Amino acid sequence: MMKLAKPEGITALVLKRIGLGLVTLWVISLLIFVGVEALPGDLAEAVLGQSATPETVAAFREELKLDLPPHKRYFAWLGAFIQGDFGNSLANQRPVVDLIGWRFANSLFLAGVTALIAVPVAVLLGILAALYRNTLFDRLISMATLSTISFPEFFVAYILIALLSVQMVIFPSISNINDQMNFWQKLYAIILPCLTLAMVVTAHMMRQTRAAIINILSSPFIEMANLKGLHRLRIVVLHAFPNALSPVINVIALNLAYLVVGVVIVEVVFVYPGLGQLLVDSVSKRDIPVVQASGLIFAATYVLLNLSADVLSIISNPRLRNPR
Amino acid sequence: MSTAIKTLLSAPISARLGMGMVFITLLAALLAPVIAPYGETEIAADVWMPVSSDHWIGTDNLGRDLFSRLMYGARNTIAIAFLITALSFVIGVVLGFLAATVGGWTDQFLSRCVDILMAFPTLIFALMVLSVVGTSIPALVVVIALLDSTRVYRLSRAVAMDIEVMEFVEAARLRGEGLWWLMRHEILPNAMPPLVAEFGLRFCFVFLFIAALSFLGLGIQPPTADWGSMVRENSGAITFGIYTPLWPAGAIAFLTVGVNLIVDWFLHIASGLED
Numbered sequence: 001m002m003k004l005a006k007p008e009g010i011t012a013l014v015l016k017r018i019g020l021g022l023v024t025l026w027v028i029s030l031l032i033f034v035g036v037e038a039l040p041g042d043l044a045e046a047v048l049g050q051s052a053t054p055e056t057v058a059a060f061r062e063e064l065k066l067d068l069p070p071h072k073r074y075f076a077w078l079g080a081f082i083q084g085d086f087g088n089s090l091a092n093q094r095p096v097v098d099l100i101g102w103r104f105a106n107s108l109f110l111a112g113v114t115a116l117i118a119v120p121v122a123v124l125l126g127i128l129a130a131l132y133r134n135t136l137f138d139r140l141i142s143m144a145t146l147s148t149i150s151f152p153e154f155f156v157a158y159i160l161i162a163l164l165s166v167q168m169v170i171f172p173s174i175s176n177i178n179d180q181m182n183f184w185q186k187l188y189a190i191i192l193p194c195l196t197l198a199m200v201v202t203a204h205m206m207r208q209t210r211a212a213i214i215n216i217l218s219s220p221f222i223e224m225a226n227l228k229g230l231h232r233l234r235i236v237v238l239h240a241f242p243n244a245l246s247p248v249i250n251v252i253a254l255n256l257a258y259l260v261v262g263v264v265i266v267e268v269v270f271v272y273p274g275l276g277q278l279l280v281d282s283v284s285k286r287d288i289p290v291v292q293a294s295g296l297i298f299a300a301t302y303v304l305l306n307l308s309a310d311v312l313s314i315i316s317n318p319r320l321r322n323p324r
Numbered sequence: 325m326s327t328a329i330k331t332l333l334s335a336p337i338s339a340r341l342g343m344g345m346v347f348i349t350l351l352a353a354l355l356a357p358v359i360a361p362y363g364e365t366e367i368a369a370d371v372w373m374p375v376s377s378d379h380w381i382g383t384d385n386l387g388r389d390l391f392s393r394l395m396y397g398a399r400n401t402i403a404i405a406f407l408i409t410a411l412s413f414v415i416g417v418v419l420g421f422l423a424a425t426v427g428g429w430t431d432q433f434l435s436r437c438v439d440i441l442m443a444f445p446t447l448i449f450a451l452m453v454l455s456v457v458g459t460s461i462p463a464l465v466v467v468i469a470l471l472d473s474t475r476v477y478r479l480s481r482a483v484a485m486d487i488e489v490m491e492f493v494e495a496a497r498l499r500g501e502g503l504w505w506l507m508r509h510e511i512l513p514n515a516m517p518p519l520v521a522e523f524g525l526r527f528c529f530v531f532l533f534i535a536a537l538s539f540l541g542l543g544i545q546p547p548t549a550d551w552g553s554m555v556r557e558n559s560g561a562i563t564f565g566i567y568t569p570l571w572p573a574g575a576i577a578f579l580t581v582g583v584n585l586i587v588d589w590f591l592h593i594a595s596g597l598e599d
Contacts, residue, residue: 280542
């Protein structure tokens with residue numbers, strides 16, 4: 001008799017996924033480290049350039065612990081990193097934690113508000129487009145989303161600035177926020193970057209939601225329900241929706257992961273004091289400790305969101321719990 | 325050949341529109357030195373001049389003719405994006421076919437490497453690498469091509485997996501043909517249609533990516549005309565109600581919309597769907 005594979009518990013599966021995520025993060029940290037390591041010649045001179053003074057070279061060497069052998073240096077760096085000590089910035093000698101902390105909070109604020117707007121709109125439009133497939137409504141939405149996807153984020157951003165900030169002076173074109181502002185003032189300041197991101201993310205999310213729903217609506221059990229003469233609403237709510245949940249959750253999580261990266265460009269356009277802006281500035285200054293820290297934070301957020309996409313779809317789709 | 329022309333003629337209006345848009349852009353790129361009234365870096369007038377008969381769409385932040393810069397920019401940006409896409413396809417397709425035909429540990433090793441690279445956001449990865457190696461055009465080309473080849477690898481491996489089990493590959497293998505011959509003469513011709521559609525998609529992606537990097541000041545460096553960096557250089561104008569940065573940004577959108585319209589149609593044919 002053939003022995004069936006024993007279904008694994010959800011906890012075991014989830015733990016396995018989390019373990020995999022941690023391994024990915026570890027490999028990424030290794031890559032980041034080796035990347036700096038592999039630079040030919042003297043790192044200090046290459047990065048600081050011809051104009052390097054002996055003091056900056058010394059600070060640079062101490063900062064990256066260039067006096068230790070590579071493997072020791074890696075563990076020292078990783079150990080300090082896990083304890084929250086990201087070292088000091090090469091550009092202004094301030095601790096990286098001070099630079100990153102509030103900027104990361106700002107980036108999360110921007111991404112969070114965007115997600116709150118974009119997710120319901122995208123899912124609703126996606127479901128409607130799938131239900132009314134090939135109607136004028138669907139075609140219009142398809143054209144609109146296809147063009148939005150093709151636009152670079154900064155094009156959308158400048159169009160919005162031109163319309164809403166220059167033509168009609170409603171919103172500020174520079175999103176400066178600080179601690180003295182209350183929640184509503186902050187919200188007002190980030191309306192334009194938020195709209196820009198929301199438009200781009202909604203377009204992606206909507207197209208994928210539509211595809212996922214259409215995929216389910218064409219499966220045999222929906223056809224069966226149709227042939228039985230069930231009411232359309234009943235089919236959608238009771239038959240299609242539970243099955244669509246897993247792909248739609250996946251789409252949402254993946255797009256939130258995209259959002260994390262999308263903030264970089266939008267922050268630069270609107271001079272928003274976020275982590276993306278800091279990363280770009282540090283890359284052009286070649287401020288490696290800051291680049292390493294903010295890059296790892298971005299990567300960790302991205303991996304975390306992808307991880308939660310997997311975990312949520314395992315929970316919402318029992319079929320994934322029995323590996324073939 | 326005649327079937328190709330027939331398919332081209334049966335293209336829906338959206339795809340024709342896309343072809344027209346791509347054609348105009350390519351024409352501008354090829355004929356830039358002929359059409360452009362001024363040189364690429366020639367300072368012709370005052371800063372941010374309005375639209376006039378001398379300067380069709382005004383001048384930029386240093387008083388260079390924007391229309392000429394746009395033409396030369398098409399040249400530089402498209403050429404580099406094309407080079408990167410081609411390189412990424414060479415890497416991705418060769419490794420993908422290799423993984424599918426050899427299988428075993430080679431496949432495992434390559435696929436796990438690609439998994440890890442893809443678990444990392446591309447833009448962040450590129451920024452980190454560029455902070456170490458510096459922003460030169462060769463570095464840019466190699467870094468983006470490598471990052472982008474992961475997607476090509478996934479697709480070409482999947483396609484080659486399906487072809488690899490067919491009888492004619494088996495026959496060639498029993499005939500004693502080598503690995504390279506199998507990949508070049510048996511698998512590649514049969515994998516062409518999905519790869520061509522993917523090439524269009526990847527080109528769009530790379531093009532937008534280069535534009536984004538240049539916009540961040542980390543891509544193609546001035547004074548070379550390039551659409552992304554032109555947006556960056558002129559971005560200050562918008563708050564004064566001067567719409568200069570919208571021209572290069574619009575040009576980027578124009579080309580990518582065009583390519584996407586064609587790719588959309590291509591994917592539609594390839595999927596064999598009626599609706």
